[in-house]
Amino acid sequence: MLDDGPALEVVGISAFDERIYREVLACPGIAVQELVMRSGESSGRIQTSLSRLRTKGLVSRLWGRSPRWTATNPGTAIRSLVRGLQSDLDRLTDTADQLEAAFRTVGQDLKEGGxxxxxxxxxxxxxxxxxxxxxxxxxxxxxxxxxxxxxxxxxxxxxxxxxxxxxxxxxxxxxxxxxxxxxxxxxxxxxxxxxxxxxxxxxxxxxxxxxxxxxxxxxxxxxxxxxxxxxxxxxxxxxxxxxxxxxEALPMWPPAPGDGAPEPAGDPGRGEEQKWAELSPEHRRLLAMLSAGLKDDAIARQFGTSPRSLRRRLRGLLDELNAETRFQAGAQASRRGLV
Structure with a gap:
């Protein structure tokens, strides 16, 4: 008996039918009863399997008083099955192309309704x-x-x-x-x-x-x-x-002087307002980042310095602006339109 394991499932032959086919291939003219003895399966199951193999063109029934079975040329029969499978695959590929074209048409027309x-x-x-x-x-x-x-x-x-x-x-x-x-x-x-x-x-x-x-x-x-x-x-x-x-959001980069920042107010508090109005672009940017809630590490990276140096720089700025906290400085800068 030839038995290299199931190999014909790809062309629609079940493992059991392939097993029977291999028995017939190994013993030309074999009778159903002998196949029953070799396989241990029932006569009815063997007959059904032989009918399927005959439909696939793998076996043929010999004439005579006692029904016997023989295999057709495996190369011819299996290549015929492969050609049929290839034809099915070609039709499937054509269908896939049509579906893909439909998908692209729908996908490219993005304004077709909500x-x-x-x-x-x-x-x-x-x-x-x-x-x-x-x-x-x-x-x-x-x-x-x-x-x-x-x-x-x-x-x-x-x-x-x-x-x-x-x-x-x-x-x-x-x-x-x-x-x-x-x-x-x-x-x-x-x-x-x-x-x-x-x-x-x-x-x-x-x-x-x-x-x-x-x-x-x-x-x-x-x-x-x-x-x-x-x-x-x-x-x-x-x-x-x-x-x-x-x-509600604050600009990442504040306006430069003359680009919308308010001018100093009248005499009352003129000195304090003058300080705010004369802030350098770098200090305006620093206040904008503080107002936005950026962390010290992120701000320090942006200014190319260490977090410790940034905090010292910030402390000096707060003192200059008479602000107690960074939040207060950021809030006042936002209120004055500087960030």
């Missing part, structure tokens, strides 16, 4: 985050906070800023905990991004042209599921939330 699409896994969320920006014609609104599906470098933003797409981003202080993040935001601001900071954000999201939005469904890392929202009232609500928080 709908939601669940995005599985951080990779899919990252892919859509980049794709939505590439679809942007006018504006991208972003809540930026950890955890992230990409690193802090946005691969497409600078190019889109150059093309005139407006970017407005609200950050949280934790967004600048890793080295290089503040430098990256500084580069984006120079390229045209409008950046502000809030102590906290409820979630992270990106909105494109006030029509499309992508956001995670939960904020626990890793971000296993997200949602793509297309042209629905949910996007309208998210835009409204963004605009309200934008008004």
């Amino acid at each position: 709908q939601f699409e669940v995005l599985a896994g951080p990779e899919e969320q990252a892919r859509w985050y980049v794709r939505l920006q590439q679809e942007a014609k006018e504006e991208v609104l972003t809540f930026d906070r950890p955890p992230y599906v990409l690193d802090y470098h946005n691969p497409v933003q600078t190019g889109l800023l150059r093309k005139g797409v407006r970017y407005r981003t609200i950050y949280v202080p934790e967004a600048f905990d890793h080295a290089g993040a503040l430098d990256e935001v500084g580069s984006l601001v120079k390229a045209g991004e409008e950046a502000r900071v809030l102590p906290a954000l409820p979630f992270k999201m990106a909105i494109v042209d006030r029509w499309l939005a992508v956001m995670p469904l939960d904020m626990d890392p890793p971000l296993t599921r997200g949602v793509l929202i297309k042209g629905s009232t949910m996007v309208v609500a998210l835009v409204e939330l963004f605009e309200r928080l934008w008004q």
Whole structure:
């Protein structure tokens, strides 16, 4: 008996039928009763198996008073089955091509009515985050906070800023905990991004042209599921939330003197107001970071100094401004329109 283990399942031959086929192949002209004795199976099961093998073209029944069975040429029979399987696979491939074309048509026409699409896994969320920006014609609104599906470098933003797409981003202080993040935001601001900071954000999201939005469904890392929202009232609500928080947020880089900062007031308190109005751009930036709640380590990295040196520098600034605490200094700077 030839028995190298099941090999024909790929062309639709079960392990049992292959076992019977191998028996017939090894003993041309074998009778059903002999197959029953060799296999230990019932006559009915053997007959059914032989019928299936005959339909597949693997065996044929010999003429005679006592039914006997012989195998057809294995090479010819099996190659015929493979050709049939290949034909089925070709039809399946054609169907896959048609379905893919339909998928791309639906996927590229992003403005076909309001709908939601669940995005599985951080990779899919990252892919859509980049794709939505590439679809942007006018504006991208972003809540930026950890955890992230990409690193802090946005691969497409600078190019889109150059093309005139407006970017407005609200950050949280934790967004600048890793080295290089503040430098990256500084580069984006120079390229045209409008950046502000809030102590906290409820979630992270990106909105494109006030029509499309992508956001995670939960904020626990890793971000296993997200949602793509297309042209629905949910996007309208998210835009409204963004605009309200934008008004509350503080600019990352404060205005320079003459760019909107108030002039010194009249005689009462003129000396104190003069101090505030004459703050250097560096001190204005430091106060903006304090007001936004950035940690000492993050601010120190941005100024290229140590946290200890930063605290000494900050103490001198507070004394100069007659402010008791960093919070008080940041609040007064915000009230005076300096940050």
